[in-house]
Amino acid sequence: MFSPREPVPFAFVAEADRFRSNVAPPPREKSSAGEIAGRWLLGVTIIAALVGSLVLGMPALTVDHSATDTQQSQASQGH
Numbered sequence: 001m002f003s004p005r006e007p008v009p010f011a012f013v014a015e016a017d018r019f020r021s022n023v024a025p026p027p028r029e030k031s032s033a034g035e036i037a038g039r040w041l042l043g044v045t046i047i048a049a050l051v052g053s054l055v056l057g058m059p060a061l062t063v064d065h066s067a068t069d070t071q072q073s074q075a076s077q078g079h
Helices: 010-018 033-061 065-076
Strands: none
16 A cells, blocks of 8 residues: 655755756846837836826715705705
8 A cells, every 4th residue: 555665864855955956047038129118108008097097086086065065055945
């Protein structure tokens, strides 16, 4: 059912912790001008969308006291 494990020398286990690979990852390719411009354009578009949503959404978040006062006064006059 279970196969007996082979004993592993302690030195091998300790050495495995210090092992470093001598294989270096390939160098990164330089981004082209089009890729850089595309990233900038995407970033500017996202920022403009966030600012635009704030500009358009702020009037909806403000409380207009004059509109509520007018409705209350008309209701109190029986209209």
